[in-house]
Amino acid sequence: VFREKIKVLDCTIRDGGLINDHYFTDQFVHEVYKALSASGIDYMEMGYRCSRELSPPKDFGAWKYCDDDKIREITDGIESNIKLSVMVDAHRVKEQQFAPADESPFDMIRVATYVKDMDKAIEMVNRSHDLGYETTVNIMAISKEIEPDMIEALDQLAKSPVNVVYVVDSFGALYCEQIEYLVKLYRKHLPEDKEIGVHCHNNQQLAFSNTIEGIIHNANYLDASLYGIGRGPGNCPLELLIGFLKNPKFKLSPILKVIEEQMLPMQKDIEWGYLIPYMITGMLNEHPRAGIAVRKTADKDKYAKFYEEIRDVTG
Amino acid sequence: VFREKIKVLDCTIRDGGLINDHYFTDQFVHEVYKALSASGIDYMEMGYRCSRELSPPKDFGAWKYCDDDKIREITDGIESNIKLSVMVDAHRVKEQQFAPADESPFDMIRVATYVKDMDKAIEMVNRSHDLGYETTVNIMAISKEIEPDMIEALDQLAKSPVNVVYVVDSFGALYCEQIEYLVKLYRKHLPEDKEIGVHCHNNQQLAFSNTIEGIIHNANYLDASLYGIGRGPGNCPLELLIGFLKNPKFKLSPILKVIEEQMLPMQKDIEWGYLIPYMITGMLNEHPRAGIAVRKTADKDKYAKFYEEIRDVTG
Numbered sequence: 001v002f003r004e005k006i007k008v009l010d011c012t013i014r015d016g017g018l019i020n021d022h023y024f025t026d027q028f029v030h031e032v033y034k035a036l037s038a039s040g041i042d043y044m045e046m047g048y049r050c051s052r053e054l055s056p057p058k059d060f061g062a063w064k065y066c067d068d069d070k071i072r073e074i075t076d077g078i079e080s081n082i083k084l085s086v087m088v089d090a091h092r093v094k095e096q097q098f099a100p101a102d103e104s105p106f107d108m109i110r111v112a113t114y115v116k117d118m119d120k121a122i123e124m125v126n127r128s129h130d131l132g133y134e135t136t137v138n139i140m141a142i143s144k145e146i147e148p149d150m151i152e153a154l155d156q157l158a159k160s161p162v163n164v165v166y167v168v169d170s171f172g173a174l175y176c177e178q179i180e181y182l183v184k185l186y187r188k189h190l191p192e193d194k195e196i197g198v199h200c201h202n203n204q205q206l207a208f209s210n211t212i213e214g215i216i217h218n219a220n221y222l223d224a225s226l227y228g229i230g231r232g233p234g235n236c237p238l239e240l241l242i243g244f245l246k247n248p249k250f251k252l253s254p255i256l257k258v259i260e261e262q263m264l265p266m267q268k269d270i271e272w273g274y275l276i277p278y279m280i281t282g283m284l285n286e287h288p289r290a291g292i293a294v295r296k297t298a299d300k301d302k303y304a305k306f307y308e309e310i311r312d313v314t315g
Numbered sequence: 316v317f318r319e320k321i322k323v324l325d326c327t328i329r330d331g332g333l334i335n336d337h338y339f340t341d342q343f344v345h346e347v348y349k350a351l352s353a354s355g356i357d358y359m360e361m362g363y364r365c366s367r368e369l370s371p372p373k374d375f376g377a378w379k380y381c382d383d384d385k386i387r388e389i390t391d392g393i394e395s396n397i398k399l400s401v402m403v404d405a406h407r408v409k410e411q412q413f414a415p416a417d418e419s420p421f422d423m424i425r426v427a428t429y430v431k432d433m434d435k436a437i438e439m440v441n442r443s444h445d446l447g448y449e450t451t452v453n454i455m456a457i458s459k460e461i462e463p464d465m466i467e468a469l470d471q472l473a474k475s476p477v478n479v480v481y482v483v484d485s486f487g488a489l490y491c492e493q494i495e496y497l498v499k500l501y502r503k504h505l506p507e508d509k510e511i512g513v514h515c516h517n518n519q520q521l522a523f524s525n526t527i528e529g530i531i532h533n534a535n536y537l538d539a540s541l542y543g544i545g546r547g548p549g550n551c552p553l554e555l556l557i558g559f560l561k562n563p564k565f566k567l568s569p570i571l572k573v574i575e576e577q578m579l580p581m582q583k584d585i586e587w588g589y590l591i592p593y594m595i596t597g598m599l600n601e602h603p604r605a606g607i608a609v610r611k612t613a614d615k616d617k618y619a620k621f622y623e624e625i626r627d628v629t630g
Contacts, residue, residue, distance in 0.1 A: 175559070176491070176524060177531075204555055205517075209491060209524030216492075239591065240519055243598040244490070256591060256618035264616055274589070276554065276571060283558040301579055303571035 002247050005195070005220040009043035010036050010238055013063050014087055015230035017047050019270045023061030028262055029074050032226065035258035037080035039242065039251045043108060045085045046071055051094040071105040083107035087138075090114075090121035101132030108134040112168070115145050118153045122160045129161040136221070138166040138199060142182060143173040143285050154189035164195045164221045169210065172203025172233060172282035176213040183217040197221030200236050202228055203282025205274055207236040212244060226255065227263040232288035233278040271295065276303040284314050317562050320510070320535040324358035325351050325553055328378050329402055330545035332362055334585045338376030343577055344389050347541065350573035352395035354557065354566045358423060360400045361386055366409040386420040398422035402453075405429075405436035416447030423449040427483070430460050433468045437475045444476040451536070453481040453514060457497060458488040458600050469504035479510045479536045484525065487518025487548055487597035491528040498532040512536030515551050517543055518597025520589055522551040527559060541570065542578040547603035548593040586610065591618040599629050 012032055013024060029046070036044050047063030055064055062070050066086045075084075084106045088096060090113035098104065109128040113121035118137075125135045137157055142150070157165050167182045174182070179198065186196045198214035198221070200207040211222055228237035239259065242250045267273075277291035280303070294306050327347055328339060344361070351359050362378030370379055377385050381401045390399075399421050403411060405428035413419065424443040428436035433452075440450045452472055457465070472480050482497045489497075494513065501511045513529035513536070515522040526537055543552035554574065557565045582588075592606035595618070609621050 176527060202520075204558070205520050205523050205552065208520050212491060237520065239594060240598075243519070243594070253619045253622060256595075256622050259591060260616050260618045276574060279555060279558070280571075283555075301575050303575045304568045307568060307571050 002245075003215075003220070006215070006245065006247070007042040007221050008238070008241060008245070008250070009045060009085065009197075009221060009223050010041050010225060011045045011199070011223050011235060012225040012229055012238075014045040014047050015225055015235055016270075016272075017061070017063045018231035019229075019272055021060050022047055022063040024063055026062075026074060028266070029063070030078075031258055031262050033075055033080070033082070034078055035226075035254045035262075037078060037082045038254035040249045041082060041238070043083045043085050045087060045110065046074075046106075048087050048089070049096050049098070050089070051092065051096055054092055054094050068099060068105055075105065083134075085110050085136075087112055088124055090124055091117045093120060093124060098128065098131055098133070104131075104133075106133065108136065110136040110138055110166075112138045112140055114140055115149050115153045118156055122156060122162075125160050125162045134164075135162050136164040136166055136197060137162050138168045138197070140168045141170045141287075142167055143169060143171050143178070147185070150185065151189055154186060158190050158194070162194065164197045165190060166197035166199050166221065166223070167214070167219070168199045169201055171285050171287060172201035172207070172278065173285035174200070174210060175206065176210060179210045179213040180217055183214055183219050187218060195220045197223065199223040201230070201282070201288075202233040202235060202237075202274060203278045203288065207234070208240045208244075211236045211241060227259050227267070229263065229266070229272050232272065232292055233274055233282070234272040276301075277306050280307050280310060284310060286310065286314055317560075318530075318535070321530070321560065321562070322357040322510075322536050323553070323556060323560070323565070324360060324400065324512075324536060324538050325356050325540060326360045326514070326538050326550060327540040327544055327553075329360040329362050330540055330550055331587075332376070332378045333546035334544070334587060336375050337362055337378035339378055341377075341389060343581070344378070345393075346573055346577050348390055348395070348397070349393055350541075350569045350577075352393060352397045353569035355564045356397060356553070358398045358400050360402060360425065361389075361421075363402050363404070364411050364413070365404070365407065366411055369407055369409050383414060383420055390420065398449075400425050400451075402427055403439055405439055406432045408435060408439060413443065413446055413448070419446075419448075421448065423451065425451040425453055425481075427453045427455055429455055430464050430468045433471055437471060437477075440475050440477045449479075450477050451479040451481055451512060452477050453483045453512070455483045456485040456602075457482055458484060458486050458493070462500070465500065466504055469501060473505050473509070477509065479512045480505060481512035481514050481536065481538070482529065482534070483514045484516055486600050486602060487516035487522070487593065488600035489515070489525060490521065491525060494525045494528040495532055498529055498534050502533060510535045512538065514538040516545070516597070516603075517548040517550060517552075517589060518593045518603065522549070523555045523559075526551045526556060542574050542582070544578065544581070544587050547587065547607055548589055548597070549587040591616075592621050595622050595625060599625060601625065601629055
């Protein structure tokens with residue numbers, strides 16, 4: 001697939017940070033930044049900008065806050081055309097400050113939100129837009145929303161200055177036909193100058209194929225992460241996406257290199273990927289939290305028991 | 316998806332046997348048989364019936380030959396409606412004998428073949444059909460074939476007594492649009508009373524989604540295996556497929572139970588699943604043998620090196 005409008009965003013540090021409370025070493029983030037830059041990836045997401053009041057620094061690593069100076073430390077001295085993004089939760093906004101875009105290391109602010117918090121999300125988009133940033137709204141938990149509520153949210157977004165609106169399959173519950181439905185619904189309700197993005201989770205080994213489904217239906221912003229790192233089962237693996245896109249602007253070798261040098265050792269410390277408890281929460285369209293919880297217990301591999309318990313609670 | 320014609324075939328023992336020269340213990344095969352029977356799976360493939368002359372018994376376990384008596388030992392005393400299948404390679408036929416179907420533990424003989432060996436495959440189908448077996452032809456390495464050759468093969472199969480013709484993505488190279496193309500091509504060239512099957516490999520984490528793609532385009536015979544076991548990256552995970560089909564005749568719990576009790580310990584002894592060398596051979600539409608070879612060396616995780624070498628050889 002060669003389509004010039006396609007932009008690939010790596011969320012290794014941001015979504016991966018959800019596994020380890022954002023405690024990646026500077027060296028790790030530096031190596032990832034170098035590799036993504038060398039491979040020609042369009043955007044790298046550095047983490048969240050959370051409020052230190054709501055999320056106290058004693059509990060989290062640097063990538064929960066992504067201070068401008070911290071980012072400059074990491075990126076300093078590396079030749080790169082990669083754009084940087086940072087995520088904000090619409091429902092947890094308090095005193096986060098952003099410098100004007102031309103004084104900031106960031107190019108894009110991504111606002112994660114539930115449909116019910118769309119007003120807060122759009123407020124953040126307006127603020128960010130006024131400061132000169134590119135903006136996205138990432139509508140989470142979309143597999144639990146009903147169509148009239150989604151349409152209302154999309155109609156609001158249509159009138160906002162947001163650049164990109166994402167389908168976020170938070171629960172890894174969607175199959176290809178549902179991705180098709182959602183991307184087409186977005187396309188129908190958003191003006192042509194707004195792009196559509198997809199952010200898929202790998203509970204059912206569908207993150208990559210659902211991303212392809214998005215591409216087929218003209219989603220142009222694609223989230224992926226190195227070796228699929230991310231909370232629970234993780235995300236669309238960046239290496240697969242780049243292999244598929246076959247766009248000569250992307251280089252696969254630096255991605256493979258950083259996977260072998262950084263991601264394999266990382267996987268010895270923190271867990272992500274296809275595991276049956278996440279497959280079960282995905283299949284049942286539930287938040288992965290029950291799966292994450294059970295993986296920390298002695299029953300972590302009691303799959304049948306987990307399934308029967310969660311099915312009886314949710315069914 | 317509820318479609319009565321859909322049949323699920325588990326190839327755990329057969330395709331998994333390609334990893335360990337078919338040395339599964341009787342106890343393991345017995346437990347798998349019990350679990351698949353309890354979960355309502357339609358077919359279980361017990362292994363190959365290979366010639367002992369071409370494949371000497373000093374080199375292989377019992378599931379390379381699947382003698383009738385051996386099968387009876389395993390299945391004896393378990394209540395089950397599951398049908399049993401066995402695979403034969405069309406290009407390696409020599410003195411394999413089959414009892415008439417009504418004196419055999421097997422219900423179905425599956426003939427694996429390349430397009431170029433289609434005459435041999437059809438000869439085996441004729442023999443099997445005359446003995447009273449259901450038959451399939453599994454066309455391997457389909458991602459390397461050109462359309463006129465495939466059409467010729469399909470036209471031959473159309474005139475044969477074969478019941479099911481499979482799309483086999485041997486190299487794990489196919490994307491959803493190619494599965495759609497192939498299943499439609501099969502459908503166009505095969506009479507309506509012949510069914511289409513899909514057997515997908517998981518090099519690019521697409522085995523499950525490509526199986527769904529097959530279902531969407533009316534493939535009704537679906538191969539899968541427990542926890543995706545199979546050579547290299549393995550196959551479509553049975554647990555995902557059953558979760559998707561949502562047909563009440565299938566029970567998920569026995570599948571989850573046998574995964575936790577049998578497949579997790581098995582994975583400590585033999586390797587399968589998503590690994591970057593297989594992702595690379597799949598992406599390049601190559602046989603996984605280079606990946607299998609490198610996984611046995613000290614360079615097993617030198618992904619960038621492997622990619623650059625194989626790309627330069629094959630590109």
